[in-house]
Amino acid sequence: MAQAQLSPAEQMKLQMMQDLEIEMMSDLYNRMTQACHKKCIPPKYSDSELGKGEMVCIDRCVAKYLDVHERIGKKLTAMSASDEEMKKKMAGG
Amino acid sequence: MDLDSQLRQFKDFLSLYNTITEKCFNACVDGFFRRGVEDDENSCINHCVDKFANTNQLIMKTYVEVQGKINEKRMEDFNNQIKQQEEQNNQAQQVDTNTQAVIQQEEKPIT
Numbered sequence: 001m002a003q004a005q006l007s008p009a010e011q012m013k014l015q016m017m018q019d020l021e022i023e024m025m026s027d028l029y030n031r032m033t034q035a036c037h038k039k040c041i042p043p044k045y046s047d048s049e050l051g052k053g054e055m056v057c058i059d060r061c062v063a064k065y066l067d068v069h070e071r072i073g074k075k076l077t078a079m080s081a082s083d084e085e086m087k088k089k090m091a092g093g
Numbered sequence: 094m095d096l097d098s099q100l101r102q103f104k105d106f107l108s109l110y111n112t113i114t115e116k117c118f119n120a121c122v123d124g125f126f127r128r129g130v131e132d133d134e135n136s137c138i139n140h141c142v143d144k145f146a147n148t149n150q151l152i153m154k155t156y157v158e159v160q161g162k163i164n165e166k167r168m169e170d171f172n173n174q175i176k177q178q179e180e181q182n183n184q185a186q187q188v189d190t191n192t193q194a195v196i197q198q199e200e201k202p203i204t
Contacts, residue, residue: 009096016100024107031115040125060125067130068122068138069114075142076110 028069036061117141 006014040057050058121137122130130138 013096013100017103020100020104020107024104024111027108028111028114031111035115035119038119039123057125060128061122063128064122064125064130065114065118067128068118069110071130071135071138072114072117072142073110075139076106076113079146 032062032065035065113142113145116145 036058040054040061117138120141121134124131
């Protein structure tokens with residue numbers, strides 16, 4: 001319903017932003033998979049089943065990765081906000 | 094700002110965000126005793142992000158400086174080259190007129 005009120009250009013922009021976000025989510029997922037694999041799965045393949053330790057490690061690794069991502073996101077947002085403020089101050093004299 | 098550059102900026106920001114998360118996670122998190130982030134990991138992450146930003150700023154500053162110098166030097170070299178070529182052309186012309194004069198002098202006694 002809300003989308004019907006947007007102009008075609010705005011709709012296209014929204015669509016592109018959403019696509020971009022999905023692309024970045026999959027990028028994040030791939031990086032996380034790599035990181036947790038490296039940190040939790042020792043390169044000794046004596047068993048095809050995941051050990052209990054590996055399972056626990058992966059559970060915590062995924063949770064931690066997303067936690068770190070969130071923290072850094074907040075930090076970056078704060079940093080860019082203070083950057084904008086600086087720019088405004090500089091432009092204002 | 095137009096749509097394209099706005100989108101590009103957004104994309105740059107998101108991929109930088111993912112890269113920083115990966116780098117700082119790999120550097121700072123190395124123990125999985127619980128799901129949450131530990132205090133020392135948190136301070137490591139803060140330092141990591143700040144250092145990343147500071148490094149990028151310094152790299153950009155140095156790049157602008159050095160690239161400016163390189164461009165200046167390039168322009169100087171280019172101007173020097175042009176000058177050299179002009180001098181060579183002038184010399185060639187002088188030689189040309191000299192030989193013509195010699196030829197004319199040699200031709201005179203015959204007539």
